[in-house]
Amino acid sequence: MTAAPSAHPLHQRIRSAIEGRIMSGALRPGDRIPYEHELMQQYGCSRMTVNKALSALADAGLIVRRRGAGSFVAQPRAHVATLIVPDVPAEIRARGMAYRLDLIDQVLLDAGDARVAAAMTVPAGSAVLAVTCRHNADGRPFAMEERLISIAEVPEAVDIDFAAVSPGSWLLAHVPWTEAEHRILARPAGDHAGALAVAADTACLVLERRTWRAKHTITWVRQTFPGAFALTARFDG
Amino acid sequence: MTAAPSAHPLHQRIRSAIEGRIMSGALRPGDRIPYEHELMQQYGCSRMTVNKALSALADAGLIVRRRGAGSFVAQPRAHVATLIVPDVPAEIRARGMAYRLDLIDQVLLDAGDARVAAAMTVPAGSAVLAVTCRHNADGRPFAMEERLISIAEVPEAVDIDFAAVSPGSWLLAHVPWTEAEHRILARPAGDHAGALAVAADTACLVLERRTWRAKHTITWVRQTFPGAFALTARFDG
DNA sequence: TAGTGGTCTAGACCACAGC
DNA sequence: CTGTGGTCTAGACCACTAA
Numbered sequence: 001m002t003a004a005p006s007a008h009p010l011h012q013r014i015r016s017a018i019e020g021r022i023m024s025g026a027l028r029p030g031d032r033i034p035y036e037h038e039l040m041q042q043y044g045c046s047r048m049t050v051n052k053a054l055s056a057l058a059d060a061g062l063i064v065r066r067r068g069a070g071s072f073v074a075q076p077r078a079h080v081a082t083l084i085v086p087d088v089p090a091e092i093r094a095r096g097m098a099y100r101l102d103l104i105d106q107v108l109l110d111a112g113d114a115r116v117a118a119a120m121t122v123p124a125g126s127a128v129l130a131v132t133c134r135h136n137a138d139g140r141p142f143a144m145e146e147r148l149i150s151i152a153e154v155p156e157a158v159d160i161d162f163a164a165v166s167p168g169s170w171l172l173a174h175v176p177w178t179e180a181e182h183r184i185l186a187r188p189a190g191d192h193a194g195a196l197a198v199a200a201d202t203a204c205l206v207l208e209r210r211t212w213r214a215k216h217t218i219t220w221v222r223q224t225f226p227g228a229f230a231l232t233a234r235f236d237g
Numbered sequence: 238m239t240a241a242p243s244a245h246p247l248h249q250r251i252r253s254a255i256e257g258r259i260m261s262g263a264l265r266p267g268d269r270i271p272y273e274h275e276l277m278q279q280y281g282c283s284r285m286t287v288n289k290a291l292s293a294l295a296d297a298g299l300i301v302r303r304r305g306a307g308s309f310v311a312q313p314r315a316h317v318a319t320l321i322v323p324d325v326p327a328e329i330r331a332r333g334m335a336y337r338l339d340l341i342d343q344v345l346l347d348a349g350d351a352r353v354a355a356a357m358t359v360p361a362g363s364a365v366l367a368v369t370c371r372h373n374a375d376g377r378p379f380a381m382e383e384r385l386i387s388i389a390e391v392p393e394a395v396d397i398d399f400a401a402v403s404p405g406s407w408l409l410a411h412v413p414w415t416e417a418e419h420r421i422l423a424r425p426a427g428d429h430a431g432a433l434a435v436a437a438d439t440a441c442l443v444l445e446r447r448t449w450r451a452k453h454t455i456t457w458v459r460q461t462f463p464g465a466f467a468l469t470a471r472f473d474g
Numbered sequence: 475t476a477g478t479g480g481t482c483t484a485g486a487c488c489a490c491a492g493c
Numbered sequence: 494c495t496g497t498g499g500t501c502t503a504g505a506c507c508a509c510t511a512a
Binding site for chain 1: 259260261262265266285296299310312313314315316317318319320321322323324327409413414415416417418419420421422423424425438439440441442443446450451462465466467468469470471
């Protein structure tokens with residue numbers, strides 16, 4: 001007795017219909033979305049179904065809902081995009097190239113070390129594992145990785161052979177669900193020029209990530225990509 | 238008669254409770270989330286309320302729900318972060334610096350032009366506005382911007398004085414709700430070295446964005462930032 | 475005051491998974 | 494088969510907005 005059957009649930013069709021009118025420009029920022037009551041009648045469904053569709057649009061940032069006033073198309077502010085930061089070995093293999101990891105250095109530092117203090121907040125007196133390695137694709141240098149791992153947070157890391165498994169891949173699998181902050185910048189190869197087999201003034205994409213859980217830094221990493229490597233991010237808001 | 242009153246609605250408290258157990262590591266990837274039926278009893282609420290909490294966690298990528306099987310903590314795959322791509326004039330002013338825009342070039346190109354064909358898909362025979370400008374902060378070059386705008390999609394753009402308003406700011410306000418794809422890479426200043434007042438081999442952060450609506454490219458832009466400029470992206474998934 | 479969205483209930487039917 | 498999550502209903506009370 002409801003609308004014709006479809007591959008998609010009703011709340012999703014309502015959402016898509018409104019999203020389409022916004023994306024096509026038929027509804028412009030500030031325009032009023034039909035009241036839940038109107039959409040109920042239009043689609044012949046209950047208010048909860050309409051509410052689910054509009055709430056999803058609000059979560060996505062496409063509309064703004066104001067209790068007592070109504071729902072309106074949101075004003076696009078800055079560009080907001082979802083950035084997928086690839087795991088380097090997975091990214092290399094996804095490109096159909098052979099992956100090889102070279103462990104360059106692996107030492108234990110004190111929490112008071114300058115390198116540690118600049119990047120992390122760890123309990124006084126605890127140790128931090130510093131790993132430097134190089135990712136290779138088809139035998140050629142692809143990226144340098146400098147990493148710090150808090151032993152207080154990840155004690156198992158001391159026993160891992162990071163010549164066999166990339167620190168990033170191991171941590172991704174063993175230290176789930178943390179918060180992180182990324183910085184993306186450009187910098188000359190500098191000290192890494194030799195290891196990356198490029199000139200010292202080669203422009204490199206640098207990705208820095210600090211990962212923490214409940215105020216304690218778990219790991220910090222800086223990856224340096226020479227040449228044509230690019231990150232991609234999709235969808236706007 | 239339900240739980241003690243709180244500043245947050247019940248579905249949100251349920252969500253936060255489970256999210257906390259995942260983030261703290263108490264629940265690890267693959268672990269089972271309590272059944273909706275169990276959470277109903279535990280919180281003394283209806284199934285819809287529990288469902289709303291778990292659906293939100295699934296949308297956020299923290300858990301995976303499988304009909305007929307149950308809900309489980311998701312396996313973190315790659316790092317997913319939200320990237321805020323700033324509007325350059327707004328970013329400069331937010332840093333407390335004076336903004337000035339220099340319009341360097343503004344020409345109409347044909348859709349068949351090589352520069353256009355490489356970046357956009359526009360209707361044959363239509364025109365594309367090509368704007369090159371420089372963003373300055375406190376009188377010093379901050380970024381170069383090369384932009385293409387499809388006249389077929391945004392005819393008003395022909396009459397705009399892009400010496401007075403940045404193309405990005407104008408488009409953000411006048412072409413609402415589009416889809417976009419970003420590329421981020423590093424590159425030497427090269428041809429822009431003179432305009433940016435840096436050496437030709439200076440490492441620059443380059444942001445390319447293609448914006449479209451319903452298969453038609455609206456605008457393409459490449460921004461080149463010399464030196465220490467960094468993008469930031471937050472939150473993991 | 476009338477109408478909005480935010481939240482919640484106590485049911486229901488269904489598709490699907492695992493036994 | 495039983496039990497899971499996915500969807501949906503027809504109500505309800507509330508906080509808030511706008512007139």
